[in-house]
Amino acid sequence: MQAWRFHEFGPIENLILEEVAMPVPGEGEALVRVHYAALNPADRFMVAGKYPRPAPRPFSVGRDCSGTIVQAVPGGRFKEGDAVILLTSDMGVSRTGTLAEYAAIPEESLAPLPAGWTMQEGAAGPLVDLTAWRGLVDLGQIQPGQTVLVTGASGGVGSAAVVLAKALGARVVAQTRSDEKAAWLRALGADAIVGADPETFATEVKAVLEGGRVDLVIENLGGPWLQQCVNVCGTGGKIMVIGLLTGLKSEVTLGLLIFKQITIRGMNVGEETPEEAQRSWQRIVDTLGKTGARPQVDKVFPLDQAQAAFAHLESGPKGKVIIDMASQA
8 A cells, every 4th residue: 555654754745645555453443444535734843853652664644535435443332434633643643544445543532424514524634623623612611602712723733723603692893914815714704803913913902802702722833923912812811822833932921820820721622632632523513513614624635745745735725625535636
């Protein structure tokens, strides 16, 4: 079978398409024919050797997928031919990932493809939706009527947070640098849009909230934006730090943290147990089912164009970038 692997840490060009042996499922694992695999910024960090837990090499990245069962776990929940999706797991972190035609996946990390969803949506949704849900609900404890700010709102986690926050009854302020993306985010449910100029950001947020403040921030950017988020939070505000797209380090005015009693929390959805992920996923599917919303797919690339797919991911897509593991250009 074919798989994208890297042998040495470095630029994303180190990821190459190779012929490798078919995986052999271990105890509790199902063999899945991967139909679609979604890309994540963390995949690039893994290839670069900048992930906190560098993978053994050679290694295939990939943390999301949809596919069909070709070898089921004896006595397990699935049978051959079932359409499945991958929830959070150690796939693509310490276990060979999903940028391959076949993957051996722990059954406890698999869920059925939701009714009415396409295979593309099934690959695009789980990781970003589970991440957004953890920030909004499990840790953020968002309530209907509260205000959620989503920075970097057009990315995978950002757009998922916009959709879910709106479905949960929150007022959603989405941040983007693009007029085209602003219109798209409004269509997803954002109540207000603010720009990406740090000099005017706080003023814009206060203006769209008519002097009000933010209750919860889903922070995908890092760098200078953490201080900006502190500036616009109200008393008791919460900031869930999920991404670091604009910088690994931030400086924050401690006096504001104390005065406003703001909570800043780093968040890693990979810390969820399989049981927790299954429970959260069912709540996500139920919540999206009430509005008819679906995961956002920006563009689909064929199997042999992963390098182009990563370049597109770097450009700032609207939603998820996925690879069709069954087709080649």
